[in-house]
Amino acid sequence: MASTTVKQNTIRRPERPPKEEPTKQAWTLNVDRLFSDKRNNLTLGVLMLLLSAGLFFAFVSYLFNGQEDQSTIHAAFHTPLRETGEETRNLLGLVGAYIAHVFVFRWFGLGALGLPVIAFLAACKVAFGTELLPLRRTTKAILFLSFWVSLLLGYIVLVTDTVQDYSIWCGGLGYELNVALYGLIGWGNIALIGFLLFCFIVFFFNVTSLRRPSWMSMPAPSPRPKPAAYNDVQDSYDAIEEDRLPEQEPAPEPTAETPPVSKAAAPADENGRELTLHMPDRNPRPAPKPGSLTFTIEDTTHVTDDAPVTPVFDIEPVSDEDLLNTHGLYDPTLDLPRYQFPTAELLTDYPENQKAQVSADELEANKDRIVETLQNYGITIDHIKATIGPTVTLYEIVPSAGVRISKIKSLEDDIALNLAALGIRIIAPMPGKGTIGIEVPNKNREMVSIRSVMTSEKFTKNTYELPVVLGKTISNEIYVADLAKMPHLLMAGATGQGKSVGLNVLLTSLIYKKHPSQLKLVLVDPKKVELTLFNKLERHFLAKLPDSDEAIITDTKKVVNTLNSLCIEMDNRYNLLKDAGCRNLKEYNTKFVQRRLSPEKGHRFLPYIVLIVDELADLMMTAGKEVEQPIARLAQLARAIGIHLVVATQRPSVNVITGLIKANFPARLSFKVTSKIDSRTILDTGGAEQLVGMGDMLLSSNSDIIRLQCPFVDTNEIEEICDFVGNQRGYDAAYALPEFVGDDGGVSDEKDVDLENRDPMFDEAARLVVIHQQGSTSLIQRRLKLGYNRAGRLIDQLEAAGIVGPFEGSKAREVLIQDPQDLEERLKAMN
Numbered sequence: 001m002a003s004t005t006v007k008q009n010t011i012r013r014p015e016r017p018p019k020e021e022p023t024k025q026a027w028t029l030n031v032d033r034l035f036s037d038k039r040n041n042l043t044l045g046v047l048m049l050l051l052s053a054g055l056f057f058a059f060v061s062y063l064f065n066g067q068e069d070q071s072t073i074h075a076a077f078h079t080p081l082r083e084t085g086e087e088t089r090n091l092l093g094l095v096g097a098y099i100a101h102v103f104v105f106r107w108f109g110l111g112a113l114g115l116p117v118i119a120f121l122a123a124c125k126v127a128f129g130t131e132l133l134p135l136r137r138t139t140k141a142i143l144f145l146s147f148w149v150s151l152l153l154g155y156i157v158l159v160t161d162t163v164q165d166y167s168i169w170c171g172g173l174g175y176e177l178n179v180a181l182y183g184l185i186g187w188g189n190i191a192l193i194g195f196l197l198f199c200f201i202v203f204f205f206n207v208t209s210l211r212r213p214s215w216m217s218m219p220a221p222s223p224r225p226k227p228a229a230y231n232d233v234q235d236s237y238d239a240i241e242e243d244r245l246p247e248q249e250p251a252p253e254p255t256a257e258t259p260p261v262s263k264a265a266a267p268a269d270e271n272g273r274e275l276t277l278h279m280p281d282r283n284p285r286p287a288p289k290p291g292s293l294t295f296t297i298e299d300t301t302h303v304t305d306d307a308p309v310t311p312v313f314d315i316e317p318v319s320d321e322d323l324l325n326t327h328g329l330y331d332p333t334l335d336l337p338r339y340q341f342p343t344a345e346l347l348t349d350y351p352e353n354q355k356a357q358v359s360a361d362e363l364e365a366n367k368d369r370i371v372e373t374l375q376n377y378g379i380t381i382d383h384i385k386a387t388i389g390p391t392v393t394l395y396e397i398v399p400s401a402g403v404r405i406s407k408i409k410s411l412e413d414d415i416a417l418n419l420a421a422l423g424i425r426i427i428a429p430m431p432g433k434g435t436i437g438i439e440v441p442n443k444n445r446e447m448v449s450i451r452s453v454m455t456s457e458k459f460t461k462n463t464y465e466l467p468v469v470l471g472k473t474i475s476n477e478i479y480v481a482d483l484a485k486m487p488h489l490l491m492a493g494a495t496g497q498g499k500s501v502g503l504n505v506l507l508t509s510l511i512y513k514k515h516p517s518q519l520k521l522v523l524v525d526p527k528k529v530e531l532t533l534f535n536k537l538e539r540h541f542l543a544k545l546p547d548s549d550e551a552i553i554t555d556t557k558k559v560v561n562t563l564n565s566l567c568i569e570m571d572n573r574y575n576l577l578k579d580a581g582c583r584n585l586k587e588y589n590t591k592f593v594q595r596r597l598s599p600e601k602g603h604r605f606l607p608y609i610v611l612i613v614d615e616l617a618d619l620m621m622t623a624g625k626e627v628e629q630p631i632a633r634l635a636q637l638a639r640a641i642g643i644h645l646v647v648a649t650q651r652p653s654v655n656v657i658t659g660l661i662k663a664n665f666p667a668r669l670s671f672k673v674t675s676k677i678d679s680r681t682i683l684d685t686g687g688a689e690q691l692v693g694m695g696d697m698l699l700s701s702n703s704d705i706i707r708l709q710c711p712f713v714d715t716n717e718i719e720e721i722c723d724f725v726g727n728q729r730g731y732d733a734a735y736a737l738p739e740f741v742g743d744d745g746g747v748s749d750e751k752d753v754d755l756e757n758r759d760p761m762f763d764e765a766a767r768l769v770v771i772h773q774q775g776s777t778s779l780i781q782r783r784l785k786l787g788y789n790r791a792g793r794l795i796d797q798l799e800a801a802g803i804v805g806p807f808e809g810s811k812a813r814e815v816l817i818q819d820p821q822d823l824e825e826r827l828k829a830m831n
């Protein structure tokens with residue numbers, strides 16, 4: 001018998017991470033929570049309202065009584081406060097007088113009145129969540145004007161030598177600056193003050209050119225009634241507004257120097273830059289809100305009384321840089337600016353004693369048995385080392401020189417028998433190391449809580465595109481993968497081994513890391529009960545077919561339609577990427593964020609779409625090829641455009657995981673399966689049948705196989721998370737996938753459309769598609785702010801009226817009328 005020499009037994013216990021200190025992140029979360037409580041907002045808002053009113057009265061009162069109060073304020077520090085207070089004439093007493101003295105007398109004079117206005121607007125926003133005027137922009141304007149008014153009044157006070165009487169009106173700032181400048185440039189002061197105002201207008205309103213206004217060169221045309229059609233066109237063009245930009249940046253009110261221009265549609269030129277169409281407007285009305293609106297003064301010399309009233313389009317390109325300078329980077333999260341990410345507190349904090357408890361005796365006994373067993377088969381060992389994982393302990397052995405690895409592998413069953421434990425897995429050799437690994441399940445295993453992984457730095461600081469926590473490795477490291485890189489995941493496992501928990505963990509990771517504007521989930525659940533809790537995320541994270549009532553797809557027929565609809569979405573996205581000259585979604589979105597892609601050309605921020613199928617076997621049984629083909633197609637092509645698939649099954653047999661599907665899912669994950677054959681089907685190797693269940697799993701990616709313990713997330717934790725997200729303000733509806741007309745038909749036939757009973761928005765929709773030369777439902781939906789169904793009905797009516805062509809799959813419908821004037825005639829005839 002060969003002698004066994006164990007030179008050194010190293011038993012390493014993984015270090016416990018120190019208990020986490022309350023971090024800065026936790027503090028931020030608390031502050032976020034504070035402001036997510038509407039009662040706090042209301043209280044703070046009302047306090048701010050009172051403050052703004054107080055400032056206003058104090059300032060106005062000071063403008064009139066300030067001079068008398070000045071002596072009281074100076075005396076306040078030398079005489080008892082009560083007496084001084086009684087002498088104060090300010091409506092808000094001594095405190096009001098003092099604050100006003102600083103803001104009005106020392107700084108801005110009359111301009112200080114801007115301050116209570118800013119406070120009032122901010123208070124309305126905090127208390128009622130509404131912006132009477134866009135806060136940031138108005139604040140900038142008011143601050144400038146406060147300073148400028150102080151400067152102008154300072155100049156007037158200086159040149160009229162009335163500082164004794166009127167110094168309060170200009171404030172110290174305006175006066176002193178004028179005094180300083182007067183010594184240097186004398187009368188040039190006023191030119192400088194005027195120039196300051198000019199600079200402000202140029203930058204604030206993004207003025208790029210000064211054109212000669214029409215009233216300088218020709219007499220004003222005599223008033224003449226406009227034909228009805230012209231008015232209609234005008235109204236509906238005005239209704240067609242930029243979707244988002246105006247919400248952030250409102251229009252300047254028209255001034256005397258800037259006759260209002262009505263903004264027609266804004267298509268893009270060949271270079272993808274935005275074009276603004278201006279129409280002469282004879283009835284001055286408030287200017288439309290700007291998206292790409294430029295400060296342009298129209299020359300209407302070509303419009304004479306006799307000329308037919310045809311809208312004249314003046315095309316003014318707005319460069320990407322202008323847009324970027326005016327609006328900054330596009331921020332998709334502004335769709336839901338108040339969205340709060342779910343917090344760690346929603347997850348259960350399990351006590352420490354749930355950690356793996358492997359005693360020294362257990363380790364020693366296992367080691368002795370391994371050594372003994374191997375000895376029985378004539379295998380000698382140089383060295384053995386144990387690493388305790390959450391579920392299993394890995395014994396790494398270095399066999400003596402000359403021992404064949406295949407020999408050890410063939411003894412797998414015997415060693416397992418000797419160790420009297422299920423789930424022995426032998427890894428011979430350990431990849432990248434010259435050792436052989438024997439994994440032995442722990443008697444008491446550790447339950448890896450989802451909270452422990454979600455709060456780990458590895459996850460919180462992770463910057464992957466789609467980070468998913470998969471579990472803990474054998475050496476207790478948290479394993480986070482990037483679903484975007486995987487790029488799809490196939491999951492298998494016999495029933496009750498942890499698949500559903502695994503899917504929940506994956507979804508939780510994504511929801512914890514992504515804003516609803518960045519991620520959409522398509523959930524397919526033929527078992528009908530597994531994913532129901534996620535229903536509450538419908539208006540935040542879910543995507544569905546336009547005509548579908550349920551956000552979670554359970555019906556096989558609908559699954560087929562959804563998969564095909566995703567294929568259309570994929571094709572649409574490829575077209576957008578091609579048009580933008582980008583290779584993948586990340587590049588495309590970066591370009592869009594930098595405002596280098598025009599929404600008018602159909603470009604939009606593209607969220608990631610993750611399709612989750614819980615139970616492929618069911619679908620393959622009922623729909624076979626109808627399901628297999630779109631899944632394979634998506635898996636093959638969709639990686640670059642941000643559509644990722646996670647497909648789970650409890651039956652990893654070859655008629656479910658077909659060659660076609662398998663070939664396109666490089667990353668595969670297996671929980672415990674019932675046979676070695678199943679393990680081979682999913683992982684191309686045995687081992688998964690040896691797992692010990694309850695989330696014990698093997699991940700195969702890039703030809704490596706890693707054993708992981710999946711974290712545990714309970715149903716009530718999922719419920720808490722979904723409530724937390726679902727109770728926040730979301731989108732109006734789930735993300736609409738493109739319509740797909742299956743065999744059963746999805747869009748109504750032309751003959752069903754009753755043109756006598758047209759939608760009230762019919763004319764507007766017609767003008768929109770003609771101006772854009774794009775017959776797309778989503779264009780109508782976006783621009784006219786309609787639901788998908790109504791926009792779909794409108795496009796059917798437009799088709800029936802011969803304005804757009806028939807449905808063409810992923811492409812927008814052809815528009816059959818090119819000239820807006822022809823359209824007006826057609827509409828008139830219809831009316």
Ligand SMILES: Nc1ncnc2c1ncn2[C@@H]1O[C@H](COP(=O)(O)OP(=O)(O)OP(=O)(O)O)[C@@H](O)[C@H]1O
Pocket residue numbers: 447448493494495496497498499500501502650694695696709710711712713
């Ligand atoms: N990661 C885990 N940690 C601890 N226990 C787990 C883990 N995953 C699953 N379990 C236990 O196993 C049970 C079954 O898990 P799960 O429902 O996920 O199985 P499944 O594979 O989805 O089964 P089915 O296919 O029948 O739906 C859970 O109720 C839980 O008690």
